[in-house]
Amino acid sequence: MSHEKVFNGTVVLENEVLENGYIGVTDGKITEISSEKLTGEKEIDLNGKVIFPGAIDVHVHSFSNPEEGFETTSKLSARGGVTTFLDMPYDLPNPINNTEILKEKIKDLEKNSYVDIGLWGTISKRNGTEKIQDLVDDGVMSFKLSTFETDEYRFPRIPNDEIIKAMKVLADTGILVAFHSEDDEIVKGLSKQFEEENKTHNLAHAETRPPYTETSAVLMLMEFAKWTGAKLHIVHVSHPRTLELIKLFKEMGTDVSAETCYTYLLLDEDDLDKQGPPAKMNPPLRAKEDVAKMWEHLKAGDIDLISSDHIVWDIKDKEKGYENIFKSPSGLPGVEIIVRVMYDAMINRHSMSYNAFAKLMSTNAAERFSIKGKGKIEQGYDADFTVIDPNEEWEFQQENFETNIDLLPFKGRKFKGNIVASIIRGETVFDGKELQVEPGYGKFIEGSEIK
Structure with a gap:
C-alpha cells in the first residue's frame, strides 16, 4: 500500500x-x-x-486584547507545536453570547487562522440561557461561565440561579460547561481592603485570592453539577486541595474534569513576589509546597489536561503593576511555549512517559471536548x-x-x-x-x- x-x-x-x-x-x-x-x-x-499527536490547547484568549486576533495567535500556536486550540468567548468588545457574533468570529477564523480552532460560547448575566441552543446549533463546542466578575458585560459573574438554569440546559445538549472558579465577594472584599490600606505589593495579589476562594467556588459548582447532570469542567486549577475535592466528587459519580495551566506547575508565589506583573494571573500562583503537590496529583492522574490560558496584554498595561500590583491586568502568553516547557518539565525533570505527555497535552482534551479525529496517532x-x-x-x-x-x-x-x-x-x-x-x-x- x-x-x-x-x-x-x-x-x-x-x-x-x-x-x-x-x-x-x-x-x-x-x-x-x-x-x-x-x-x-x-x-x-x-x-x-x-x-506526538498534535497538541491541543483548550484555553486560549485570542481577542481579550483586540490588537491580537486569530492570525497572530494561531501563528504563535503553530510555532509552539499546538495544532488545535479552543478559543475563549470573552472577546473585546463583545463576548460570544449570541449567534450573530459567533458567525462573524467563524468567518474571521476561516480567513485568518493557521491552525484548527474550536470555539467556546458563553451567556450574559441574566436570561442568557435562552441563547444556548442556538449557539450549540451553530457550532459552539463548549461553554465557559464565571463565578468571578472581571467585567459586567464581557466577563460577568453569573448568578447562581442562572448557573443552575444553564447547567440544566447544557446537560440536555451533552455539551461541556466550564467555569472560572473564584468567590467574587471574598476576592473583591479583600482587594478593596488591601488597596485602602495601601497594601499593593506583589504578593498582595495572592493574599487577596487565598486558596479557599477557589475551593469554595468549585465545591458549589460540583454540587450544582451533581443535581443537574451537567458535564462540568474546572479550568486553571491552581491548588492541590481543589484537586482533592474534584477527585472526591468524581468518585461519587459527578461528571467533572480538572484542567491546570503550565504556570501552576512551573512557577510559584516566589516568582510573583520577585517579578510582579509578568507572574500575575487569576487564580494566583501558589506556595512552593503546593506546586510540589500539584505534581503528585498530575502523576497520579488527578489532572485531566494542561492548558496555557494564553493572553497577550500590552506591555505598557502590564508595567502599571510594578508600582501597584492591582493595576496590572492578569494573565500571560503561553500558546507558543507550553508544549516545549512542559516537555522539559514532564519528561526530563519528572521522568514521566511519552504516553503520559501525549494524554495530558492532546488525547484527554480531545476526548473530554469530543474533538473528533484528533488527539491520537491512530x-x-x-x-x-x-x-x-x-x-x-x-x-x-x-x-x-x-x-x-x-x-x-x-x-x-x-x-x-x-x-x-x-x-x-x-x-x-x-x-x-x-x-x-x-x-x-x-x-x-x-x-x-x-x-
Whole structure:
C-alpha cells in the first residue's frame, strides 16, 4: 500500500511507543501505522525526533486584547507545536453570547487562522440561557461561565440561579460547561481592603485570592453539577486541595474534569513576589509546597489536561503593576511555549512517559471536548503531529520567540527539547523555523457535528 506521505521517527501511540515507526498519510488522514518501513510519494524523515499527536490547547484568549486576533495567535500556536486550540468567548468588545457574533468570529477564523480552532460560547448575566441552543446549533463546542466578575458585560459573574438554569440546559445538549472558579465577594472584599490600606505589593495579589476562594467556588459548582447532570469542567486549577475535592466528587459519580495551566506547575508565589506583573494571573500562583503537590496529583492522574490560558496584554498595561500590583491586568502568553516547557518539565525533570505527555497535552482534551479525529496517532484520525527534538537545548531568550518575553517570568531559564515541526492534516505548517502555509489553512472545528 502506497501513501501520499510517510513520516518516520519515534511515534507515540496511545499505549506504546514505536522507536522507529512509520505513519502513512493520505488526504490529510492517517492511513497506516507500522514499525515496518512504509512507502509514499513523499517521505519525511524525522529520525531521532519524537512524533506526538498534535497538541491541543483548550484555553486560549485570542481577542481579550483586540490588537491580537486569530492570525497572530494561531501563528504563535503553530510555532509552539499546538495544532488545535479552543478559543475563549470573552472577546473585546463583545463576548460570544449570541449567534450573530459567533458567525462573524467563524468567518474571521476561516480567513485568518493557521491552525484548527474550536470555539467556546458563553451567556450574559441574566436570561442568557435562552441563547444556548442556538449557539450549540451553530457550532459552539463548549461553554465557559464565571463565578468571578472581571467585567459586567464581557466577563460577568453569573448568578447562581442562572448557573443552575444553564447547567440544566447544557446537560440536555451533552455539551461541556466550564467555569472560572473564584468567590467574587471574598476576592473583591479583600482587594478593596488591601488597596485602602495601601497594601499593593506583589504578593498582595495572592493574599487577596487565598486558596479557599477557589475551593469554595468549585465545591458549589460540583454540587450544582451533581443535581443537574451537567458535564462540568474546572479550568486553571491552581491548588492541590481543589484537586482533592474534584477527585472526591468524581468518585461519587459527578461528571467533572480538572484542567491546570503550565504556570501552576512551573512557577510559584516566589516568582510573583520577585517579578510582579509578568507572574500575575487569576487564580494566583501558589506556595512552593503546593506546586510540589500539584505534581503528585498530575502523576497520579488527578489532572485531566494542561492548558496555557494564553493572553497577550500590552506591555505598557502590564508595567502599571510594578508600582501597584492591582493595576496590572492578569494573565500571560503561553500558546507558543507550553508544549516545549512542559516537555522539559514532564519528561526530563519528572521522568514521566511519552504516553503520559501525549494524554495530558492532546488525547484527554480531545476526548473530554469530543474533538473528533484528533488527539491520537491512530488510523482514520487527522494527521496532526507535534514533532520534538528531545536533545535540543535552548534558553528562554527573545531570539527564540515571537511572543514578547517581557510578558513572561522565565527569562534566562534553560530547557531541553524543542519544537521542530507542527503538522496539521498532513501539511507541515511550521518547520521549526518558519511557517509554511498561508492564513486560512486552519479550519473551524464545529462542535455540533461531534456530539
